[in-house]
Every structure is written in C-alpha cells, then in structure tokens.
Amino acid sequence: MSYQTQHLAALFQGFASLMTRERDTLCRMDGMIGDADHGIAMAQGMVAAQVAVAALGDCTLQDQFNAAAKAFLNAVGASSGPLYATAFLWAGKVAGQRAQMPLTETPQIIVAMAEGIAHRGKAQPGQKTMLDAWAPAAAAIGAGPLRADIAAARLAAQSGALATTDMIAAIGRAALLGERSRGHPDPGATSAAMLISVFCDQIERLAQAKDIP
Amino acid sequence: MTQTQKLINNGYDAVDEMLQGVMAAHAAHLLRPSPRAIVARHGPRPGKVALVIGGGSGHEPTFLGFVGRGLADAAAIGNVFASPPPQPIMDAAMAANGGAGVLFMYGNYAGDVMNFDMATEMLEMEGIEARTVLTTDDVASSPDRGRRRGVAGNVFIFKAAGAAADLGLPLDEVERLARHANARTYTMGVALSACSLPQTRRPNFDLPVGEMEIGMGIHGEKGIRRAALRPANEVVDEIMDRLLAEMQAMRGDRVAVLVNSLGSTPLMELYILNARIAERLQSSGLQTHLTLVGPYCTALEMTGASITLMHLDDSLQPLIDHPCDCAMFRQG
Numbered sequence: 001m002s003y004q005t006q007h008l009a010a011l012f013q014g015f016a017s018l019m020t021r022e023r024d025t026l027c028r029m030d031g032m033i034g035d036a037d038h039g040i041a042m043a044q045g046m047v048a049a050q051v052a053v054a055a056l057g058d059c060t061l062q063d064q065f066n067a068a069a070k071a072f073l074n075a076v077g078a079s080s081g082p083l084y085a086t087a088f089l090w091a092g093k094v095a096g097q098r099a100q101m102p103l104t105e106t107p108q109i110i111v112a113m114a115e116g117i118a119h120r121g122k123a124q125p126g127q128k129t130m131l132d133a134w135a136p137a138a139a140a141i142g143a144g145p146l147r148a149d150i151a152a153a154r155l156a157a158q159s160g161a162l163a164t165t166d167m168i169a170a171i172g173r174a175a176l177l178g179e180r181s182r183g184h185p186d187p188g189a190t191s192a193a194m195l196i197s198v199f200c201d202q203i204e205r206l207a208q209a210k211d212i213p
Numbered sequence: 214m215t216q217t218q219k220l221i222n223n224g225y226d227a228v229d230e231m232l233q234g235v236m237a238a239h240a241a242h243l244l245r246p247s248p249r250a251i252v253a254r255h256g257p258r259p260g261k262v263a264l265v266i267g268g269g270s271g272h273e274p275t276f277l278g279f280v281g282r283g284l285a286d287a288a289a290i291g292n293v294f295a296s297p298p299p300q301p302i303m304d305a306a307m308a309a310n311g312g313a314g315v316l317f318m319y320g321n322y323a324g325d326v327m328n329f330d331m332a333t334e335m336l337e338m339e340g341i342e343a344r345t346v347l348t349t350d351d352v353a354s355s356p357d358r359g360r361r362r363g364v365a366g367n368v369f370i371f372k373a374a375g376a377a378a379d380l381g382l383p384l385d386e387v388e389r390l391a392r393h394a395n396a397r398t399y400t401m402g403v404a405l406s407a408c409s410l411p412q413t414r415r416p417n418f419d420l421p422v423g424e425m426e427i428g429m430g431i432h433g434e435k436g437i438r439r440a441a442l443r444p445a446n447e448v449v450d451e452i453m454d455r456l457l458a459e460m461q462a463m464r465g466d467r468v469a470v471l472v473n474s475l476g477s478t479p480l481m482e483l484y485i486l487n488a489r490i491a492e493r494l495q496s497s498g499l500q501t502h503l504t505l506v507g508p509y510c511t512a513l514e515m516t517g518a519s520i521t522l523m524h525l526d527d528s529l530q531p532l533i534d535h536p537c538d539c540a541m542f543r544q545g
Binding site for chain 2: 074173176
C-alpha cells in the first residue's frame with residue numbers, strides 16, 4: 001500500500017475545509033492573545049494550497065508539497081506563511097520526486113514538517129507556539145508499527161496544544177503579554193493539532209483498508 | 214453576535230480594492246509594479262539607497278501613504294494585520310533599487326521579520342545588498358527596547374531615514390541614522406474600543422464600555438493594564454509620565470510630537486490631548502519643534518490615540534525638516 005499524489009491532494013482538500021470551518025474559532029482564540037487573524041491566515045493559506053495542488057497535472061509528491069508551500073506563502077505572508085511554507089518544503093524532501101511513497105514512511109512527513117517549522121521560527125518547545133503541537137507529534141513517532149505511531153502522534157499533538165494554555169508566551173506577538181498570555185491556548189498550536197489529526201485520520205484509514213498494523 | 218458595520222464589498226477583497234482606489238487617486242505619486250507593491254514615481258533614482266517599508270494593511274496611511282520622494286521609495290502591502298509575503302517585498306525592492314543598496318524598515322513583529330528575511334535572502338541571490346532596521350518605539354510593549362513593537366513612531370523614524378537616503382548618503386550612513394532615529398522615538402497608546410477585521414467583522418477583543426486599555430498595540434494586542442476611562446488630561450499625564458521618563462531629556466531639548474488617532478478618534482479629541490501634551494512639554498522645559506496631529510498610523514476603526522515623542526538632536530532635526538512629497542503626507 002502506498003501513499004499517492006491523489007491522497008496528498010485529498011489531504012490538502014481536507015486541510016482547506018477544516019481551516020475554513022474553524023476560521024472564526026481560531027480568530028477568537030487569537031483575539032485573546034494576539035491580533036485575531038490566525039483563522040483567516042490558515043483558511044486563506046490552505047485554500048490557496050489546495051487550489052495550487054489541484055491544478056497540478058502529472059506530478060510527484062514533492063511537486064505537490066512545493067506548490068502548496070508557494071501558494072500558502074503568497075496568499076498569506078504573516079507568520080504562518082513562512083512557517084507552513086517551510087514545513088511543506090521540508091515535507092516535500094521526505095516525500096521525494098516520486099508519485100507515491102510507502103505508507104509506512106508517511107509519519108516522516110510529520111517529523112519533517114516539525115523540523116521545518118522549528119528551523120524557520122527558531123522557537124523552542126514550551127514557548128507557546130505551533131511548535132508545541134508539532135514537536136511532540138514528531139517526537140511520538142518511533143520505529144512503528146505504523147498505526148501505533150500515528151495514534152501516538154495525534155494524541156501528542158492534542159495534548160501539546162492543550163498544554164499551551166498554561167504556558168507563558170516567549171516568542172511571537174503574544175510574548176509581549178508575559179503573564180497575561182497564560183490561561184489561553186495558543187491558536188497556532190490548536191490549528192496545528194487539528195491539521196495533524198486530519199493527516200493521522202487519513203493514514204489510519206488507508207492502513208486499516210489494507211490491514212497494515 | 215452581530216457583525217460590525219463596514220463599507221466594504223467582500224472582506225477578502227478589501228486590501229486589493231483599497232489599492233485600486235489608492236492608485237486611482239494618487240497615480241501622480243505612485244506606481245504599482247505588482248499587485249501588492251507600491252513604488253514612488255519620483256523617489257527611486259540611480260545611486261540612491263532604496264528605502265523599502267511595509268507591513269500589514271489596516272494601518273493606513275501607514276505604510277503606503279508614506280511612499281514618495283523624500284520618504285520611502287516603496288512599500289510592500291500585506292493582508293490586514295499580516296506581514297506581506299516575500300514576493301511583494303522583493304517586487305518593491307527591485308522596483309526601488311538604485312544600485313546603492315536597499316534598506317528595509319518595518320515594525321518589529323515576528324511575521325514581518327520572517328518574510329522580510331526571506332526577501333533579503335532572495336535579493337542576495339540577485340546580488341543586491343539589503344539591510345534591515347526594525348522599529349521598536351512602543352514603550353508599553355516591553356521593558357526591553359529590542360523586543361518592543363513598532364507603532365506610530367514609524368512616521369518619524371521612516372521620515373528621518375527617507376530624508377537621509379534622499380540626501381544621497383551611503384547605505385551605512387542611512388542605516389546608522391535610521392537606528393539613531395528609532396532609538397530616540399517613544400510611543401504609547403490607549404484604546405477605548407476594539408477594531409474588527411473585514412473578513413470577520415467581529416470585534417477582535419472585548420473592551421467593556423467605560424474602560425480603556427493602556428498601552429494597546431496597533432493590532433489590538435493587550436497593553437499594560439485595563440482601567441476605567443478617565444478625563445483626557447489624566448490619560449495624557451499617564452502616557453507623558455512614561456514617555457518623559459524613558460526619554461530622559463534635558464531642559465531645552467527639542468522634540469517632535471505626533472498625536473495619532475487609532476482610527477475612530479476624531480481630531481477634536483486629538484487636539485484636546487495635544488493641549489495637555491503642550492503644557493506638559495513646556496513644564497518639562499522642552500521645545501516643541503514640530504507637531505503632527507491626525508490619523509497617521511491606525512488600527513482599522515479602533516477608538517483611541519497614541520502619543521509619540523521623537524527626541525531631536527542636530528542630526529535628526531534636519532532630517533525631520535527635509536521636504537517630502539507623498540500621496541498622504543507632504544512637508545516643505
């Protein structure tokens with residue numbers, strides 16, 4: 001069983017509809033500690049990524065990730081633009097110049113995205129950013145089996161995002177609030193956990209269909 | 214919750230429709246080389262350092278209104294309250310480039326830093342040197358000057374750097390003067406009601422009637438504290454105490470003053486604030502060299518105002534006095 005370009009295109013469709021649906025919730029969360037536009041940026045970026053990926057003809061997984069990176073960045077700017085663009089570029093390197101990859105390798109996409117975000121944003125875990133969902137998800141991925149890794153990544157992302165509630169922001173716009181940032185979950189970590197969840201659901205469904213453990 | 218009232222069409226088209234309207238009004242001053250890049254028609258020229266500013270929309274006349282001869286050569290325009298991506302920053306820099314280097318100036322926000330740094334890397338590949346000076350004038354945002362946000366003081370800081378570039382000074386010197394201007398500029402604001410993004414038309418923070426947020430940022434970021442709204446003179450006193458303490462001026466020193474509306478606060482109230490500001494400056498023995506009053510750096514329709522003091526010296530005063538001719542700001 002392999003992960004194919006049609007699956008990745010469907011994933012971006014899933015990202016776009018989820019972020020569009022959660023747009024106002026994420027904006028309200030951002031309004032508590034930031035400038036209330038996170039949901040807009042994520043929805044706009046993912047819709048642009050989905051459109052760019054759908055417009056590709058015959059292509060590789062890396063082509064899709066690269067197109068998504070460029071489209072997301074140019075639609076959004078902001079801080080999520082460079083962060084997700086870098087994440088997609090790094091994911092593209094793992095996925096490679098091939099039209100499909102073994103399903104068992106797909107958790108490495110989460111690892112690569114987490115590394116890309118850490119590289120671009122220069123944040124450390126614990127600073128109340130999207131990395132607090134991405135880094136635990138990446139760290140939860142071991143040597144398999146696939147479905148155990150995927151379940152662990154999903155759970156780690158969700159608890160990581162929840163844990164940002166008690167953190168004091170140390171980087172980004174909310175950092176200037178200091179103690180006043182405590183008590184509110186980080187919108188970037190929340191949207192990250194949502195995206196990781198969608199990806200994990202998709203991998204789980206594909207694995208289940210083929211009876212891969 | 215009911216949505217706020219705005220004269221817009223589709224919220225997602227707000228920035229592009231605004232730019233269309235800006236070009237229709239100001240084609241004598243401005244060119245639009247790409248959808249989100251604005252360049253001064255008479256600013257850039259060979260041998261001159263290119264001053265490129267930029268940031269999110271929603272702060273008009275910041276940033277695009279300060280593009281013109283004697284001030285910024287170009288601006289990159291982001292979505293509302295969001296940094297522009299690297300491409301329009303590149304487009305603005307390439308259109309303004311006169312072969313003497315590019316100076317990027319923008320407010321200190323994580324998103325802007327990432328996008329402008331990516332543009333700097335792209336320019337390097339084209340063989341164009343770009344440097345960066347971040348503005349950090351919001352004294353309420355952090356005790357640490359280097360971590361502070363850039364807010365309305367941008368107007369004076371960009372003005373000084375733009376004049377230095379217009380005088381033909383080399384990149385090193387324009388950069389040095391820009392840093393000097395930033396280091397001597399202090400701003401603090403107060404918000405009385407929230408703004409709302411065109412895409413959501415929901416207030417982006419809760420501020421109950423009768424309260425104010427001291428030190429509010431220009432995107433609705435929380436400030437120092439909430440308090441009951443007090444008379445204008447008391448609000449001015451709290452802000453001026455803080456600004457004067459930071460500035461540590463000597464009697465007889467000169468200042469430039471900006472009394473800025475965050476969007477909805479009318480000129481009447483700004484001038485009421487300025488009456489008290491002038492008293493406070495006089496009683497501190499400071500000379501007011503220049504006072505600007507009006508909406509210079511807004512946060513959409515936020516109600517509130519900010520006060521900026523630039524501590525002038527012999528290097529900054531001529532730069533502030535230097536003529537400029539922008540679509541929304543003229544001097545000399």
